[in-house]
Amino acid sequence: MTTEDFAALDGFFLTSDNWPVLAPAQPSFFSLAKIEHKELPLSNTYAFFFDSQGPHGLGNLFTRALLEVLNQKGHPLPMQPEALRRIQAVREYPIAQAGTPTKWLDLLLHNGHQGRPIPASATFAVLVEIKVWHTLHNDLTAYWHAIPTAEKRGIVLGFRKEEPRDKNWVFVTHLDVALAVEQQLKASPELPNPYYQDILRHFLDHIKHMSGATPDSFAEVFAYAQRHRAELNRAQQLLKQLQPAWLAEAIAAAFGDDYVQGSSFEDRVHISPKSGGPVDYLVWFGYLLQLDVIDPSFSITLFPTGGGENLPPDMRSRLIAVFKEAGRGVERLNWFDKDWYDEMLVGKNYYLNPANGTLDALKDQIRQALLEDWQPMKNHWVG
Numbered sequence: 001m002t003t004e005d006f007a008a009l010d011g012f013f014l015t016s017d018n019w020p021v022l023a024p025a026q027p028s029f030f031s032l033a034k035i036e037h038k039e040l041p042l043s044n045t046y047a048f049f050f051d052s053q054g055p056h057g058l059g060n061l062f063t064r065a066l067l068e069v070l071n072q073k074g075h076p077l078p079m080q081p082e083a084l085r086r087i088q089a090v091r092e093y094p095i096a097q098a099g100t101p102t103k104w105l106d107l108l109l110h111n112g113h114q115g116r117p118i119p120a121s122a123t124f125a126v127l128v129e130i131k132v133w134h135t136l137h138n139d140l141t142a143y144w145h146a147i148p149t150a151e152k153r154g155i156v157l158g159f160r161k162e163e164p165r166d167k168n169w170v171f172v173t174h175l176d177v178a179l180a181v182e183q184q185l186k187a188s189p190e191l192p193n194p195y196y197q198d199i200l201r202h203f204l205d206h207i208k209h210m211s212g213a214t215p216d217s218f219a220e221v222f223a224y225a226q227r228h229r230a231e232l233n234r235a236q237q238l239l240k241q242l243q244p245a246w247l248a249e250a251i252a253a254a255f256g257d258d259y260v261q262g263s264s265f266e267d268r269v270h271i272s273p274k275s276g277g278p279v280d281y282l283v284w285f286g287y288l289l290q291l292d293v294i295d296p297s298f299s300i301t302l303f304p305t306g307g308g309e310n311l312p313p314d315m316r317s318r319l320i321a322v323f324k325e326a327g328r329g330v331e332r333l334n335w336f337d338k339d340w341y342d343e344m345l346v347g348k349n350y351y352l353n354p355a356n357g358t359l360d361a362l363k364d365q366i367r368q369a370l371l372e373d374w375q376p377m378k379n380h381w382v383g
Helices: 003-015 039-050 061-072 140-146 174-187 194-211 218-227 229-240 244-254 315-326 339-343 359-380
Strands: 088-097 100-110 124-130 151-158 169-173 259-264 268-273 279-284 297-304 346-351
Touching: 003 229, 039 061, 039 088, 039 100, 039 124, 039 194, 061 151, 061 169, 061 174, 088 140, 100 140, 124 140, 140 151, 151 174, 169 174, 174 194, 218 229, 244 259, 244 268, 244 359, 297 359, 315 346, 315 359, 346 359
Parallel strands: 124 151, 151 169
Antiparallel strands: 088 100, 100 124, 259 268, 268 279, 279 297, 297 346
16 A cells, blocks of 8 residues: 555545444343354243233234235235234144154144143144254154144244245244334334333344344445445555564564564464473464454463473463562463463463554564563573
8 A cells, every 4th residue: 555545544534424333233132141042042032922912012913923924925824803812822832643752843823712732712823943053854744734723834933044845834034023023013003011122122133133134224334335435445455454474473573583483373473482492472463453452452472382291290380470479460361261272371461552553663562571571581481
């Protein structure tokens, strides 16, 4: 990039019209609880909202939304309004067959007077097999014949399209249902019980997130990008030049002539003393290149060469003790307990001032860190 390119970018960022508001995706309860890929919590939440007598206050809104999806897909289930007054939502409905183990249908919707077994009073049923990322291998034909109502539909509800072989069943996406529910909410006089509003919002947002749905801000982002194509292209070219390999090379150079650069990766570089020894450096620099990180930083760490085979048995504990006594902030960092990072012996985080975030400033900071924090203790791991 030329000096003129950088000047143009400076002018663009300082004088550009209002940037689109790109609200970050907020974690839902499903992601916070680490259950976003679990089928059972998803099925249970569907059952709660499909139950027309549930405390959510939405009545049969979810059923109306599902029937509208079926109608749009050319598989209508014509129902009179009175048939939808009471919707039972039965989880894990047993499908018994002579000589075979009992199978379980994820969700059965019907308008009978009791949940299970499905009563003769039920005039219609919707059989729902719910999938997250699992492969469809269920005996849908057996499920179909086990439900005696004359009017019925079978639905495979999933994120990843997988057409069922049984012609009585139709594939519907979770996103189809979520968007239909939102349309029903806009047009419906029913208001959700305030106590359950957040649960409903989290549920629908979770489905849209898992489905990769188009965010509401896309139209504004698209229009903004068209107005500023040339400037944003310059910015893209700039970002392409933030190469980890080039940063790794600069960091290794800051260590000086007594060290040699080893392998480098997208977030770290291996640096060894030319004299050899049982311990090398790993400098972690990934946060310097991640522009969404507010406080850019890097970490200098010690790790044993050769998988620790050449490391004296007490080296780890001895290093931890001497650095702790020295009080320089070099210690076992909180991320050392994840995966293979526990190979790291000790380390320290250093923060870069973005206002003076030049490459020369970074090199000076590394040299100062080595001089103050690491070289005075070098005799503890170099014989």
